Amino acid sequence: MTFELTKDYLDHIQTAIEAGDDALLRAEMEELFPADISGILYELEPEPAHYLLSLLDKSVGAEILANLDPTDRTNLLKRFTSAELAPFINQMDSDDAVDLLNQQPIQVREEVIGLLEDREQARFILDLLHYEDGVAGSLMQKELIKINVNLTVNACIEEIRQQAEAVENVYAVYVVDDVGKLLGLVSLKKIVLARKTAKIADIYDDDVVFVETYRPVAEVAEVMQRYDLDAIPVVNVQQRLLGRITIDDVVDVITNQAEEDIQVISGLSGEVEEDDSVWQRSKVQLPWLVAGAVGSLMAATVINGFQNELGKIAALAAFIPIIGSTGGNVGIQTSSLILQSLTDTSGLSTTLGRRLLRTLLVAIINGLVVGIIAGIYTFIIGEPRLFFVVATSLLAVVLLASFMGTITPLLLNRIGINPAVASGPFITTANDLIGIGVYFLIAQWLLTEV
Amino acid sequence: MTFELTKDYLDHIQTAIEAGDDALLRAEMEELFPADISGILYELEPEPAHYLLSLLDKSVGAEILANLDPTDRTNLLKRFTSAELAPFINQMDSDDAVDLLNQQPIQVREEVIGLLEDREQARFILDLLHYEDGVAGSLMQKELIKINVNLTVNACIEEIRQQAEAVENVYAVYVVDDVGKLLGLVSLKKIVLARKTAKIADIYDDDVVFVETYRPVAEVAEVMQRYDLDAIPVVNVQQRLLGRITIDDVVDVITNQAEEDIQVISGLSGEVEEDDSVWQRSKVQLPWLVAGAVGSLMAATVINGFQNELGKIAALAAFIPIIGSTGGNVGIQTSSLILQSLTDTSGLSTTLGRRLLRTLLVAIINGLVVGIIAGIYTFIIGEPRLFFVVATSLLAVVLLASFMGTITPLLLNRIGINPAVASGPFITTANDLIGIGVYFLIAQWLLTEV
Numbered sequence: 001m002t003f004e005l006t007k008d009y010l011d012h013i014q015t016a017i018e019a020g021d022d023a024l025l026r027a028e029m030e031e032l033f034p035a036d037i038s039g040i041l042y043e044l045e046p047e048p049a050h051y052l053l054s055l056l057d058k059s060v061g062a063e064i065l066a067n068l069d070p071t072d073r074t075n076l077l078k079r080f081t082s083a084e085l086a087p088f089i090n091q092m093d094s095d096d097a098v099d100l101l102n103q104q105p106i107q108v109r110e111e112v113i114g115l116l117e118d119r120e121q122a123r124f125i126l127d128l129l130h131y132e133d134g135v136a137g138s139l140m141q142k143e144l145i146k147i148n149v150n151l152t153v154n155a156c157i158e159e160i161r162q163q164a165e166a167v168e169n170v171y172a173v174y175v176v177d178d179v180g181k182l183l184g185l186v187s188l189k190k191i192v193l194a195r196k197t198a199k200i201a202d203i204y205d206d207d208v209v210f211v212e213t214y215r216p217v218a219e220v221a222e223v224m225q226r227y228d229l230d231a232i233p234v235v236n237v238q239q240r241l242l243g244r245i246t247i248d249d250v251v252d253v254i255t256n257q258a259e260e261d262i263q264v265i266s267g268l269s270g271e272v273e274e275d276d277s278v279w280q281r282s283k284v285q286l287p288w289l290v291a292g293a294v295g296s297l298m299a300a301t302v303i304n305g306f307q308n309e310l311g312k313i314a315a316l317a318a319f320i321p322i323i324g325s326t327g328g329n330v331g332i333q334t335s336s337l338i339l340q341s342l343t344d345t346s347g348l349s350t351t352l353g354r355r356l357l358r359t360l361l362v363a364i365i366n367g368l369v370v371g372i373i374a375g376i377y378t379f380i381i382g383e384p385r386l387f388f389v390v391a392t393s394l395l396a397v398v399l400l401a402s403f404m405g406t407i408t409p410l411l412l413n414r415i416g417i418n419p420a421v422a423s424g425p426f427i428t429t430a431n432d433l434i435g436i437g438v439y440f441l442i443a444q445w446l447l448t449e450v
Numbered sequence: 451m452t453f454e455l456t457k458d459y460l461d462h463i464q465t466a467i468e469a470g471d472d473a474l475l476r477a478e479m480e481e482l483f484p485a486d487i488s489g490i491l492y493e494l495e496p497e498p499a500h501y502l503l504s505l506l507d508k509s510v511g512a513e514i515l516a517n518l519d520p521t522d523r524t525n526l527l528k529r530f531t532s533a534e535l536a537p538f539i540n541q542m543d544s545d546d547a548v549d550l551l552n553q554q555p556i557q558v559r560e561e562v563i564g565l566l567e568d569r570e571q572a573r574f575i576l577d578l579l580h581y582e583d584g585v586a587g588s589l590m591q592k593e594l595i596k597i598n599v600n601l602t603v604n605a606c607i608e609e610i611r612q613q614a615e616a617v618e619n620v621y622a623v624y625v626v627d628d629v630g631k632l633l634g635l636v637s638l639k640k641i642v643l644a645r646k647t648a649k650i651a652d653i654y655d656d657d658v659v660f661v662e663t664y665r666p667v668a669e670v671a672e673v674m675q676r677y678d679l680d681a682i683p684v685v686n687v688q689q690r691l692l693g694r695i696t697i698d699d700v701v702d703v704i705t706n707q708a709e710e711d712i713q714v715i716s717g718l719s720g721e722v723e724e725d726d727s728v729w730q731r732s733k734v735q736l737p738w739l740v741a742g743a744v745g746s747l748m749a750a751t752v753i754n755g756f757q758n759e760l761g762k763i764a765a766l767a768a769f770i771p772i773i774g775s776t777g778g779n780v781g782i783q784t785s786s787l788i789l790q791s792l793t794d795t796s797g798l799s800t801t802l803g804r805r806l807l808r809t810l811l812v813a814i815i816n817g818l819v820v821g822i823i824a825g826i827y828t829f830i831i832g833e834p835r836l837f838f839v840v841a842t843s844l845l846a847v848v849l850l851a852s853f854m855g856t857i858t859p860l861l862l863n864r865i866g867i868n869p870a871v872a873s874g875p876f877i878t879t880a881n882d883l884i885g886i887g888v889y890f891l892i893a894q895w896l897l898t899e900v
Contacts, residue, residue: 002659002673033659035676067678161643169680170639188638189620193611209452209483223452225705226485228517228698230619230680247697248678251704255675258708259790265715266786266873267779274791278811285783285816292779293820296772297827303768304831310767314760317767318753321882322746324771328778329717329742329875333735336716340709341724361728366735370743377747381754423716425779432771 003036010043017048025055034063042072050079059091066096071271074103082111090116093168094124095141095249101125128243136220137213139253140234140243143167146174147200149183154196156186171231174241175204182233182241184208210235213242218257221250222343261339264418265332267292267425288425295429299324299436306440309447315383316443319390320436322374326394327401327435328428330366334359334405335422342413352410359406360399367398389446393439400438401431453486460493467498475505484513492522500529509541516546521721524553532561540566543618544574545591545699551575578693586670587663589703590684590693593617596624597650599633604646606636621681624691625654632683632691634658660685663692668707671700672793711789714868715782717742717875738875745879749774749886756890759897765833766893769840770886772824776844777851777885778878780816784809784855785872792863802860809856810849817848839893846892847885854881 016024029037029052037056041049041064053061053076065073065088077085077100089097089112101109116122124142131137143166147156156173172185184206194203210233211220224232224247234243263271267288272281303310303320310316338355371391378386408427409419421427466474479487479502487506491499491514503511503526515523515538527535527550539547539562551559566572574592581587593616597606606623622635634656644653660683661670674682674697684693713721717738722731753760753770760766788805821841828836858877859869871877 002677033657033677035678157642160639164639164643170642188642189610189614192607192620192638192642193614207483225698225701227452227483228485230697247680247701248675251675251697251701254701254704254708258704258711261708261712262715262786262789262873265712266782268783268786272787274787274805275808278808278815281787281808281812282815285780285812286819288783289776289779289816289820290823292775293772293823296775297824299771300768300827301831303771304765307764310760310764314757315754317760317770318750320767320770321749321753321774321886322743324774325742325746325778325875325879325882326739328775328878329739330735332716332875333718333738336712336718337722337724337731339712355724358725358728358731362731362735365728365732366739369736370739373740373743374747377750381751423712425775425782428778429775432775436771 003032003039005036005039005043010040013040013052014044014048017044017051022055025052029056029060034060035067038064038068041068041076046076046079049076054084058087062088062091062096065100066092070099070103073100077104082108082115086112086115086117089125090118090121093141093143094121094128094243095139095245097121097125098128098138102129131213134217135213136211136215136217136234136245137242139217139220139245139249140213141246142243144174144231144233144241144244145170146176146241147186149175149177149201149204151200152196153191153194153198153200153203156191156200157196160191169231169246171246174233174244175200176241180240182208182210182235182239185233208233210239211245212237217253218343220245221253221257224250225254260418261420264420265336265423292425292429295426295433299433302433302437302440306444309440309443313383313386313443313447315381315386316389316440318381319374319386319393319439322370322390323393323397323435323439324432326370327397327431330363330398330401331405331427331431332423334402335409335419335427338406338409339419339423342409342419355406355410356403359402363399363402364395366402367395370398371395385447386443389439389443392446393435393442396438396442397431397435400434404431404434453482453489455486455489455493460490463490463502464494464498467494467501472505475502479506479510484510485517488514488518491518491526496526496529499526504534508537512538512541512546515550516542520549520553523550527554532558532565536562536565536567539575540568540571543591543593544571544578544693545589545695547571547575548578548588552579581663584667585663586661586665586667586684586695587692589667589670589695589699590663591696592693594624594681594683594691594694595620596626596630596691597636599625599627599651599654601650602646603641603644603648603650603653606641606650607646610641619681619696621696624683624694625650626691630690632658632660632685632689635683658683660689661695662687667703668793670695671703671707674700675704710868711870714870715786715873742875742879745876745883749883752883752887752890756894759890759893763833763836763897765831765836766839766890768831769824769836769843769889772820772840773843773847773885773889774882776820777847777881780813780848780851781855781877781881782873784852785859785869785877788856788859789869789873792859792869805856805860806853809852813849813852814845816852817845820848821845835897836893839889839896842896843885843889843892846888847881850884850888851881854884 113122113125145160145163145167147159170188172187174185175183177183184204185208186204190203209227213234213236231244231246233241236242268284269287270284272284371394374394375387375391378384378390409422412421413419563572563575595610595613595617597609620638622637624635625633627633634654635658636654640653659677663684663686681694681696683691686692718734719737720734722734821844824844825837825841828834828840859872862872863869
């Protein structure tokens with residue numbers, strides 16, 4: 001169905017690169033889609049990758065560079081002079097060009113823009129450079145077909161013809177008034193079917209969903225998904241049409257967000273891949289491991305403070321794992337549910353009070369079940385006097401962890417931190433620590449009472 | 451920018467429903483996009499929701515029903531007779547119609563198919579019903595524009611005109627030979643720009659990426675994302691064109707997969723939302739809490755077996771949390787990295803040996819750092835004789851958890867279970883248990899040696 005990279009094929013290409021067999025390489029690459037050539041570039045060292053890329057048709061090379069993994073791309077581009085890079089940037093969609101240039105040193109960025117043959121492209125890029133990461137403007141491309149509402153379908157087709165090379169996927173033609181304000185759109189299908197002399201004013205659809213440049217990217221993704229859009233026009237505060245965001249970029253946003261969430265939940269403190277260097281991986285894993293260790297050592301201090309109780313009843317130590325893990329598990333479950341509800345913006349939003357009440361009820365059921373199971377276990381190991389200590393502690397731990405799991409992601413979200421952090425090792429360790437404190441306090445209290 | 455549902459507006463609609471003010475309701479709903487009406491339906495009880503839906507234009511209602519959350523939809527559809535449901539199904543894309551009907555009792559399904567006015571739609575649905583969930587066939591819709599390679603652009607436009615209502619987003623026209631084998635495609639943009647008398651054979655693009663009906667959905671998503679496709683044609687083993695999959699369905703697949711992964715990692719044993727009932731939530735949270743509790747009680751049994759050692763050195767208990775949490779954290783980090791590498795299929799795949807070697811090296815660094823930190827802590831609490839016990843145990847625990855974190859997701863993936871399970875509470879508890887066993891064994895060994 002699709003191309004699959006094999007070791008043999010890779011060897012074949014590598015040999016051709018070493019031999020400088022440009023004709024063979026060009027012929028082989030012609031057979032492949034840009035995305036497949038990317039797969040080969042990932043496996044090559046920067047120098048041969050540079051060589052291979054420089055042989056390609058500029059528009060193919062532009063598509064490859066636009067979609068390469070940013071870290072690999074930065075390494076690869078170190079081999080390129082600004083004069084070598086410019087022809088690729090010339091052929092790129094403006095949004096991809098800006099992404100790439102933003103990862104280059106300022107000097108390279110300015111040199112490349114200066115060297116662009118296509119001056120419209122240079123203007124597009126300068127327009128887009130000032131949007132900060134994470135807002136609609138940063139995902140937008142300037143390439144689109146727009147047409148004045150007073151023109152005809154024929155004029156529209158002429159416009160498409162002129163822009164045909166620049167605008168890869170048309171989807172729809174945007175309709176604007178004399179000052180460039182967005183009025184609506186005409187689907188490409190409608191243009192195919194319309195009489196050529198028909199007025200745009202008579203056939204366009206004024207039910208158009210758009211976003212402003214300053215909207216957060218997550219909101220753009222949510223809106224495009226909710227309304228099943230292939231592209232969404234981007235406007236300024238006067239509702240003038242500035243660009244559009246296409247679905248492929250949004251798919252990337254959704255995928256990256258999901259990867260980032262899982263990374264954060266897994267306690268990885270930065271972007272990393274399994275095949276990165278050992279140091280790189282360790283650097284990303286250690287911060288949370290150390291933070292977790294410090295948290296656990298605080299729990300150790302708590303436990304040490306109750307040596308007296310432990311000396312009298314050694315079996316108390318046996319319940320440390322269940323207290324810790326139950327607190328952690330409940331915290332993750334609860335915050336994950338809140339996390340999910342935060343991304344769902346259809347319907348009315350839930351009040352904090354209702355959330356907490358429901359969470360409390362769930363926690364009582366769960367806490368009782370787990371508490372009773374652990375309570376039964378105290379009989380099994382012949383320490384029935386621990387029944388109430390263990391059962392009560394677990395109920396308390398589940399209640400506390402549920403509360404923390406509800407409040408923390410909401411709070412993080414409010415102050416603009418990725419709420420997925422609340423499912424990560426930090427909160428888990430905090431729950432662990434609090435749980436153990438509660439357990440020993442209850443133990444001390446109930447066992448001296450008796 | 452977009453509609454936002456307020457309490458006031460909802461009250462207004464509810465009052466109109468109670469008063470049976472159909473004219474007002476129709477006028478209000480006309481102003482809204484289908485996705486926004488869905489938001490209102492979520493907030494209504496089934497009976498008024500049924501009432502509101504029955505007032506809508508059938509094609510609008512079809513789009514709403516196609517995109518409603520499946521659980522809410524099933525509840526709502528219980529109010530519908532088959533005769534009421536059929537007109538909506540008539541207007542739906544065939545893939546959405548099949549999804550909906552698959553969730554209905556067989557009797558309803560057959561009645562509705564029998565009642566469909568559009569007999570082509572009925573045939574489409576019967577064609578699609580037999581694909582099992584999770585393969586390309588189950589995401590495919592029959593609606594598409596296809597044209598014989600020997601015809602002209604003019605004939606193609608005529609075909610689009612005839613299919614205009616059925617095929618919402620055209621994207622491209624698929625080109626087939628006399629027996630229906632897929633040859634390539636022509637983009638809609640090319641059709642707009644081509645001379646009407648041009649032969650399809652002269653203008654079509656034979657570089658077409660397609661999938662077979664039996665391909666897993668995750669693979670389809672990966673391919674569409676890799677090649678930035680808006681739609682992908684689906685063929686049978688003879689490469690005959692059967693249908694297509696559009697990007698909006700794939701976006702849903704990607705989002706659902708990410709949600710499912712996070713759910714599994716968070717230890718939720720089924721689909722649930724924060725605003726589901728208390729019982730529903732508890733039912734989904736309890737299985738893993740109980741499993742975790744049982745695992746921790748096994749750890750308790752291990753600890754209890756070392757009462758002798760604990761009796762002599764009470765401070766041993768203090769390190770139970772750090773052993774457990776470090777094992778858990780390392781396991782999650784490692785399996786999350788493997789998980790991520792499994793979804794990335796560009797480039798060559800890594801061999802198990804290389805993976806394990808790299809993981810081993812990372813684990814040694816991480817294990818030494820965490821081990822030494824905890825080791826220093828033994829001096830702080832005045833138990834220096836525990837230095838080697840704690841440091842060695844932590845190194846061992848990190849090594850073991852890294853190994854488990856690498857092997858488990860690969861193994862789960864091989865046997866067709868969602869490898870995200872490996873980051874969930876099950877593996878965490880297993881690591882916890884093994885870690886504590888290792889810790890006490892090392893303690894027993896090193897402390898009797900001294």
